[in-house]
Amino acid sequence: MKASVYYSKNDIRYQDIEQPEIGDGDILIKMKSCGLCGTDIHKAQHQTVTGPIILGHEVAGEVVKIGKNVIRYGVGERVVTAIHVPCFNCHYCDRGYFTMCDQFKKTNLEPGGFSEYIRIPQLHVEHLTHRIIPELDWDRAAMIEPVACCLHGLKSANIHAKDSVLVMGSGTIGLVSAQLAALKGASTVIVSDLSRYKRELALKLGINHAINPAEEDLEQRVSEITAGKGVDVVIIAAGVSSLVTQAVNVVRRGGRVIVFSPFDNNPVVEIDASRLFRDEISIIGTYSLTPYEMKEAIEIVEKEKINVRDMITHTWPLSDMHEAIEFAANPANDVLKVIIKAEE
Structure with a gap:
């Protein structure tokens, strides 16, 4: 063969x-x-x-x-x-x-x-x-397999109805995660990406906002969109370690940062660690999928619950x-x- x-x-x-x-x-x-x-x-x-x-x-x-x-x-x-x-x-x-x-x-x-x-x-x-x-x-x-991976990551995100979610990176994992966040009840979903093509595709898929972080101040735009509160959940779906620093800055009090990307280059970053105690934010890593996500992913794809x-x-x-x-x-x-x- x-x-x-x-x-x-x-x-x-x-x-x-x-x-x-x-x-x-x-x-x-x-x-x-x-x-x-x-x-x-x-x-x-x-x-x-x-x-x-x-x-x-x-x-x-x-x-x-x-x-x-x-x-x-x-x-x-x-x-x-x-x-x-x-x-x-x-x-x-x-x-x-x-x-x-x-x-x-x-x-x-x-x-x-x-x-x-x-x-x-x-x-x-x-x-x-x-x-x-x-x-x-x-x-x-x-x-179906990448959808299952994203479902595994979103379990840690614990998305509630009317939550706001920022997805950093608009590749396959980013755009699947963004759509699943909306499916899970998030009322405001934001993506950020340097690629014009991927930002336009995100909007075509029904994502509410698409930000170019090279031309717009990401933290300011997120603050504007969320009336100064910050987002409930940040999903990092791009292999840029500095995004962790930004994610900690834009997540609201009690919010969650989900890291779904490997950081091979310059993995050591600085964050405002006081937020972990003072604001009870969580930073959670996620990897791959388990057998328990496959059936749900099949139903989502077969019934076209996301595009x-x-x-x-x-x-x-x-x-x-x-x-x-x-x-x-x-x-x-x-x-x-x-x-x-x-x-x-």
Whole structure:
């Protein structure tokens, strides 16, 4: 079978590899669509992983083979899945911190989403894999995994009706989070981003305000929009560590700052720490998803409770992964979500 194999930043090869063998509790799917995640782009561009490796985890596909002990799925069914499974039985899992589980990152799809065929291991079959309706096209199905990630982050945000929410960064995670915030009851949703294209798309998706922080004073604009109170929730969805400082400055008393982005460069920042005690603000990190968000994400995407269709701006064939990553990583391009398609 074919796969796009990452060796280094400028060396991604579309090549033949062995099709994985499945075990008794596994299933094999033919990849139909796989989203190009911001983490995939970051890994490839910043070479934070060692090749050869096959990236990709936002997977939607068709079951083509099942293990002899699999009774839940049949050949020909349409499914989505995700990447990591917790053990449900450790110190962290017992307390609901499933993504902190030691097993979590050790579990994976084989060989990765950017391949023609993918083995879904038994644990993933049991806890992370779900059917999708025939009416849902493959590209939107590939958006279910990032929607689930955002749902996981919003659990910590504890959004109430009529809350105001600022999302810093208008990439896929930012715009999904912004729409979900509105779906959860927020009456005022603000995004900030340097990209004109992404700000305009945010407004098209129904976001109330879109701020260019290079041309407007973000803190002043947030103060104006919220009548001087600050926002109830800030979601950081861009890998710029200085945003933490700004987030602390614009969140209201008792508000919450949700950090949903890695900070590889200059991760040490200064904040007004007195606000933690005096104003009871919270700064909370969030990572990935748990099995409990997948079903909700499927319902949201299938019933079009948020608009993921207009977020998908480009598709690329599996054979052109390098070009897709280069295009998506270039800030000069009008691009949001790229979907990689298997060759027919």
